[in-house]
Amino acid sequence: MYNKNDPRTKDWFLISGPGPILTILITYLYFSLSAGPKYMRDKKSYNLKNTLIVYNFIQVLLSIYIVHEGLMSGWFYHYNFYCQPVDYSNDPVALRMTRAVYTYFVCKLIELLDTVFFVLRKKEKQISFLHVYHHGLMPLAAWIAVRWLPGGHGTLLGVINSFVHIIMYTYYMLAAFGPQMQPYLWWKKYLTSLQLLQFLIVGIHASLVLFNGCNFPKFPIVLLVINAGVFIYLFGSFYVVTYMKSYNVEKKNEQNDSETVKDKSN
Numbered sequence: 001m002y003n004k005n006d007p008r009t010k011d012w013f014l015i016s017g018p019g020p021i022l023t024i025l026i027t028y029l030y031f032s033l034s035a036g037p038k039y040m041r042d043k044k045s046y047n048l049k050n051t052l053i054v055y056n057f058i059q060v061l062l063s064i065y066i067v068h069e070g071l072m073s074g075w076f077y078h079y080n081f082y083c084q085p086v087d088y089s090n091d092p093v094a095l096r097m098t099r100a101v102y103t104y105f106v107c108k109l110i111e112l113l114d115t116v117f118f119v120l121r122k123k124e125k126q127i128s129f130l131h132v133y134h135h136g137l138m139p140l141a142a143w144i145a146v147r148w149l150p151g152g153h154g155t156l157l158g159v160i161n162s163f164v165h166i167i168m169y170t171y172y173m174l175a176a177f178g179p180q181m182q183p184y185l186w187w188k189k190y191l192t193s194l195q196l197l198q199f200l201i202v203g204i205h206a207s208l209v210l211f212n213g214c215n216f217p218k219f220p221i222v223l224l225v226i227n228a229g230v231f232i233y234l235f236g237s238f239y240v241v242t243y244m245k246s247y248n249v250e251k252k253n254e255q256n257d258s259e260t261v262k263d264k265s266n
Contacts, residue, residue, distance in 0.1 A: 005148055006098075008090070012146065014143070024112075025140060032115045037124060048117055051117075060170055067166065069097070069099070070155060075156060082208050097150065098151055101142070104142055104145075105143055130235065134234075144220070148217075148220075149220060152216055153214065154206065154216075168194075192239045196239065203224075207225050210222070210225075
């Protein structure tokens, strides 16, 4: 497979070989898990309010662009939901999809800044295994897509994921304005539900290729389906711990408080 890369993208920036992307990801992991926290250990957290507002706004715009390009160059028109091989031609529409996939790859690299900002703001609890696994894996997966599969069946993942990110980064942008926005951000927990839904849809959609004889490489699809299952488990566990268990604890505390008041009144 390594020697069958797409000739249209093989010389694009950061795509010609695995060295650059692996260097970026290793540096990311080293900074996020070791160097960054050590550097910030005896320092005050940075106030990045304006930076975060601008950063999240840019992410929203990029995600809108990717969704638009993904739909206009395939999924809104001629792409088949059940089986869509990669078009490796120089047809303008095929090249448009290829550029959209590359833009998605660039976005995944930019999103590594999510973790950098957590480190600089000393939000270590946010740097969970789920967070690092997700942010570390997606750029590599997108790089593979640009190099070998910049179009076809697997691109629905990028369209759906970017749509979710429009909503997600809109939330982050609003939250960055400060506590005064909290009353309007009651829908936070639904972001996780939306992420779970996207992985379910992506997993089911990708698995169709394994059973319908579609002319699309099977090995990447198997990895995609497995990874979708891993994300469903990780995000599902996060949802249970963060929202369901905390909700049950709150209800129990309310019940105990009401019983205490009742006992005192007696």
